Amino acid sequence: MRSLQQVLAVTSLNLRNLPQRMGSSVVAVVGVAAVVLVFAAVLSMAKGFERTMISAGSDDTAIIMRSGSTSELNSGLSNEQVLIVADAPGVLKDGDDSIISAELYVVVDVRKRTSNTDANVPFRGIQPGAFDVRNNVSLIEGRMFEEGKNEIIVGRSAQQEFLGLETGSTIRFGQSEWQVVGAFVAGGSVSESELWTDVRVLQGAYRRGNSFQSVRVKLQNEGSLETLTAALKNDPRIDPDVITEKEYYSGQAEPMTRFIKTIGYPLTILMAVGAVFGALNSMYSSVSVRGKEIATLRALGFGPISVLISTMVESTLLAVVGGVLGGTVAFLVFNGFQVSTLNGASFSQVVFDFAVTPDLLVNGLYVALVIGAFGGLFPAIRAARLPVAQALREL
């Protein structure tokens, strides 16, 4: 009990002295804050990208493409093959009609608002079933395109990120003109980066005859994916890859998130190491400034452990303040910051928001604590071992 009182007494004395060591304490705090800021900023990019890609996919929708295709862009299916998929077992039906959407996926150049340069924007031809195979797609503006007409509806993110996609405007791709008649949301998913039109119109405009690139189907139940895969694999007229939409989008997101993480984690570790050096410096100078004070306390009978703990507490506290500061700045500046990038897997733009999530902030705080612990440990040991007589003589 007495030792606990000692620790509390020394620690509170130490903390009340902090304002006198403002300079070096601020340095330590800012150093830690910068690390947490960079950590949260870089990884929020990966988080946001992942969230956008993965929220697009659902487990009860399967996507069928030609085998060996790495994305919709390089797949190809004939009309006959689409009909085979529609009749296959495992596909959910509404009355007599299968819930499917055979789609065409091409890329068009549209100007990006921020850079005013052309970007590859995905342009998708859909069938009416597209709204049933996808979850939470709904129009927020204007109306649906009319079948057979050069009319498009645009995702909300695409509308914000690229030029000339306001409802009511006309946009030209090559020789064809398209009227923007509406805008849609899709739960913040990658679909919102796309332009949609009637698949028949797109086939005509791109001279694709009666061919498609992918078919999305709604599955009846959990076992349906296997039933469907088995049935299609046994059909000699079609050579498909069948995966759930969720799996497809995770695969599409993987190279980019892996890239950001390969850069982000080593970056954080390196910066954290740099911040540990900064914290060590601050704490060593704090101990050397308090040399007389510590020696006096020791001479009065306070034990080395309480001195050690008080120094550790100081360092940890500074780190936590830095961590909170860095996390707050990251949240205020980066959360919801919208960017778009080229996703290599589909060779087209994906619009996404940086996501500074709670778990990122908690991890940032862990990073701060580790820096604080390492930065405080050695100075604390030195403080505890300070030879009393010698330190007092320096008075």
Add this chain to the structure above:
Amino acid sequence: MKYFRLIWKNAWRKKIRTLLTILSVFVAFLLFALLSGIGYAFKGGVDVADAERLIIIHKVSLINLLPISYQNRVASTDGVESVTHATWFGGYYQDTRNQFPQFPVAPQEYFDMYPEFNIPNEQFEAFKRNRTGAVVGQELADTYGWKVGDRIPIQATIWSRADGGRTWEFDLEGIFSSDDPRGSTALLLFQYDYFEEARAFAKGTVGWYILRLGKGADAVQVARAVDAQFENSPAETKTSTEAAFAQSFMKQYGNIALIVTLILGAVFFTLLLVSGNTMSQSVRERISELAVLKTLGFTDRAVLGIVLSESILIMLMGGLLGLALGWVIIQGLAQKMAGFLPGIFLSPGAISAGIAMMVAAGILAGIFPAFKAMRLSIIDALARA
């Protein structure tokens, strides 16, 4: 320089403190080197672009194909010296993770268009003779350990073969290198004739054209003339210089440069704060000594110089070590990432910028303590001690 010993001794007065400062500077410049090396890749090789080359792509987007018949029409345009083509093959080697560019090309034309690529003559002749031959860049050969004579199967993701297969096998006939260390050679080239004959669809098309300007021809005028020829045809074109093309393509990745700058800014600011604080602390502790120096006849200016030099010296010690290690890591990284992000390179420009930053940071960190030291009145300082 004659004060070097004094400066050196002063710098190491508190060993741990100086060492820690040097280490944090070291980390900061290691980061600087890594980020600028990676950032360079995002500039998309704009520096290596040849001002005499133009790229012609389909107006709608890069993925739309152009008819092969355009080649002669482009070649006969005023101001065009020569023209060749390439097509995105988009295959992978063994695993979908091993993706790198593969282009079917007309070998002689293509190598004439890119004189920076060097290949031993006998290997090039063998490549031209063999329909199913291929050549790869040195980077790629290193990554996968390929040797001339190897048979390389590439899985197609777009171009299935007329016989229904999706595997294209090539005989490796040669390995080329680039004159310019900044240019990526993570590239596989094979014969367009073979590609044209064996592909299942879209025969008679190519991905894009590359043209070389004639002497004195104006790039903007030639680009306009080319595009005008194909206006209102089913496949309209968009012609731009190689640099503009590379730049606009890399811009598609979004504002990576901004993010890199931001991180660098955070790092630099922190570094300045840490070392500035250390410097001012060490000057504060030495006030009486500086007063003694002045008593001995050191001028104000000499004292200023000594304090500033010490701070720059500390920056340089940490910074140069950091840049050196960064350079080594970038070499390895460029090799490892050649497929995903080609063109990682620590440019001489970045190295000089780094050194300039060290000196600037040294001056900024030392300037206030140094001025304080310079203005010191001897009497006051000695009295305080």
